Amino acid sequence: DAEITQSPRHKITETGRQVTLACHQTWNHNNMFWYRQDLGHGLRLIHYSYGVQDTNKGEVSDGYSVSRSNTEDLPLTLESAASSQTSVYFCASSSFLTGIEQFFGPGTRLTVL
Amino acid sequence: AQKVTQAQTEISVVEKEDVTLDCVYETRDTTYYLFWYKQPPSGELVFLIRRNSFDEQNEISGRYSWNFQKSTSSFNFTITASQVVDSAVYFCALSEARGSLGPSGSRLTFGEGTQLTVNP
Numbered sequence: 001d002a003e004i005t006q007s008p009r010h011k012i013t014e015t016g017r018q019v020t021l022a023c024h025q026t027w028n029h030n031n032m033f034w035y036r037q038d039l040g041h042g043l044r045l046i047h048y049s050y051g052v053q054d055t056n057k058g059e060v061s062d063g064y065s066v067s068r069s070n071t072e073d074l075p076l077t078l079e080s081a082a083s084s085q086t087s088v089y090f091c092a093s094s095s096f097l098t099g100i101e102q103f104f105g106p107g108t109r110l111t112v113l
Numbered sequence: 114a115q116k117v118t119q120a121q122t123e124i125s126v127v128e129k130e131d132v133t134l135d136c137v138y139e140t141r142d143t144t145y146y147l148f149w150y151k152q153p154p155s156g157e158l159v160f161l162i163r164r165n166s167f168d169e170q171n172e173i174s175g176r177y178s179w180n181f182q183k184s185t186s187s188f189n190f191t192i193t194a195s196q197v198v199d200s201a202v203y204f205c206a207l208s209e210a211r212g213s214l215g216p217s218g219s220r221l222t223f224g225e226g227t228q229l230t231v232n233p
């Protein structure tokens with residue numbers, strides 16, 4: 001069955017370190033998204049991609065970057081982790097042709113100490 | 114800019130009660146989609162429903178029903194005869210239309226979520 005996975009599921013890191021969160025989908029979806037979830041804010045869009053080599057900034061992109069070298073993966077990198085980036089991160093994907101709704105991964109809980 | 118407001122931060126009910134979760138949205142688009150997602154205690158996000166801006170028909174799915182009213186920019190969600198398993202955070206979300214290609218792949222704007230607790 002097609003799915004969307006995230007790794008690691010839990011991560012603890014220190015301020016200033018570079019961290020990469022992986023997102024892999026086997027739906028063959030063109031569109032991929034990264035959101036962060038914080039209490040009182042719901043989910044907010046960090047970055048998104050509509051296809052290979054395409055990346056776009058979302059609402060809260062400062063301190064984050066993404067790259068899209070293939071259809072299946074959209075890794076999210078925190079260049080220099082900050083305590084304000086402690087959050088739960090969700091990856092999502094949708095089909096360009098039929099996908100109005102997005103399918104979400106299980107989430108990654110990141111703690112920056 | 115788009116905005117979704119879920120004014121109810123927390124709701125607590127007793128099992129078998131009916132409960133309505135409110136969602137009010139703002140958008141300048143004439144074509145858009147509205148969604149509800151459920152996030153149970155396990156943390157995953159579960160898609161519940163999608164509604165497009167041209168379809169104001171109410172929808173019922175088992176104990177769940179949705180009331181979409183463009184005149185008041187609202188998309189409310191009602192659970193009839195609530196059960197303990199309905200306890201979760203519920204998110205309302207809005208997707209803009211992506212130009213002439215329609216809403217496919219469009220970004221979601223989420224409300225802050227409503228924590229529903231159903232007590233036995």
